[in-house]
Amino acid sequence: MNGAQVLVKMLQEYQVRVIFGVPGDTSIPFYDALYDSKHIKHIMARDERSASFMADVYARLAHKPGVCECPSGAGPLYSVPGIAEANASSIPVILLTSDIPLSGEGKQTITELDCQGLFESISKWSNLIKDVKKIPETIRRAFRIATTGRPGAVHLALPQEILRGKFIEKKHYIYSEGTCISYPAYRTRGSRTVLEELVGHLAVAEKPVIIAGGGTNHSQAGKEIIELSEWLNAPVVTTISGQGIIPDEHPLALGVIGDNGFHPHAHRAVEEGDLLIYIGCKMGSVSTIKWTFPSPQYGRKIIQIDLDPELLANNFRNTLSIAGDARLVLEDLVTLLKITGQKRERLSPWVEELNNQRGIFWKEYEKRLQSHTAVIKPYQIIAAINKRLSDPTIVIADAGTPTPYITRYLKLKGNGSRFIIPRSYGGLGYAIPALVGAYFARPDACLVGLFGDGSLGMSAGEMETLARLNINAVLIHFNNASFGWIKALQAIHCNSRFFSVDFNAYDPKMVAQGFGLKALRVDNLSELEDGLAEAFRLDGSVFLDIKTESEAVDLPPVYSWEKAQGNSQGDTG
């Protein structure tokens, strides 16, 4: 076997079923080896950035590492966004770059680039393989590093001599480490002593609140979160990445906290809570509104559970910090509570009151939906989408208009549905390629992507990929003819002196059709329901262009923006 064949065999050993990538001069031996693989499907993307986004979303949904590949030079440069996003969001993505020959190093070889150095600051591990015989052990290390501890991205550069070189080692060197086929691998339990301390704090807490971050979704800790909240009768709020961990209709599921698309009653719960349990939550700038929320309050206890000890007590002063996997820590906590404690049988008047507020909030929303508006508002689009959602549906959204409205108003159905959004860098152009990755992880699910026209401009080419692969997906385009989010900031902070944010008029429907999608257009509210019904009914990828109110006219639910406008809704108290 040559190195490329060994690489393919190793990927098969790790049960890799799909690789996303873009071809190049240096990828020829790897592609030739993939040609013979009956187990691995190669998905050609139109841009390495998209390929890395596809691998990222595949990993999030399949709970296995996502693998992408690119050729030397421009390929790794274009792969940066997806690798950085995956790494910062604790998603195991493995990028394989086929590189120029080692013999060409330092000789002005076209596409020569220090790929190892390029990825060092945005991955958990970046390595250049210099010996064919090291391929198996390096691949094992790559999967181990990507899936263990706090999962993240790994990059491997494979020069031509390595891909073409002869592998003369024994075949039994080619094997996988079963635990690292999925993630999180080697899950760790929390310290028993600290958990007992937590049980003591819970026994005297009057208003405990559970705050579930993205780590709870990665850990698949939904059942345990519900068990804990029901045992304590404690409300659960989530961050944007934690959404979906508890069904929205659950009496203890209050909603989303943070700056973007928050629910006022969820904020109130956290602000009034006397014991806050943050689980799998980085407590970063958005969920804590730049570390001002919750406000400092004497006697309030903060507990943080995270698999990464480096995050513990990093941004707030914790009463207790517990290092461990969310699911296992909660499993142990609930077991301990059952042995030692009394279940709180009834909802406290405080939780009843919060629920009452939640009821009023949603009634007011229903009322708002009754009024006719000249231009379609984003919240009307989400309400119409909600009616079409079945279980399981995967909803993927981009930055811009979709984020706050989805966060606030989306109602996922059932246990199999997920909502995905890249929250570490919020790079535009994620949702369209992400639909491709989602399809390979969850072919059973209905796929819905939401994005603005700014995002469309960045990843329109992947509509060809969707059409080529004949993927069933609904693509919802929020057409406000601008980089609306930035325009809104200019409205708030620059007295509407709009600068470099408006697009020329063009026809996105024709763009989508040109790439082979079915495309529909909705200009006003009376067409919205029918347009969506048709988009969900048709087979294949369907593009729905919806003319939408700009954020600059009608501010979205962003706490700091509402506050800057003096809107009392933004008040956490």
Ligand SMILES: Cc1ncc(C[n+]2csc(CCOP(=O)(O)OP(=O)(O)O)c2C)c(N)n1
């Ligand atoms: C790659 C990238 N560049 C710049 C930004 C900064 N940014 C955040 S929101 C936004 C505007 C988004 O415009 P659009 O996709 O049209 O959505 P809208 O806000 O209009 O709904 C920009 C430019 C970003 N998030 N990602």
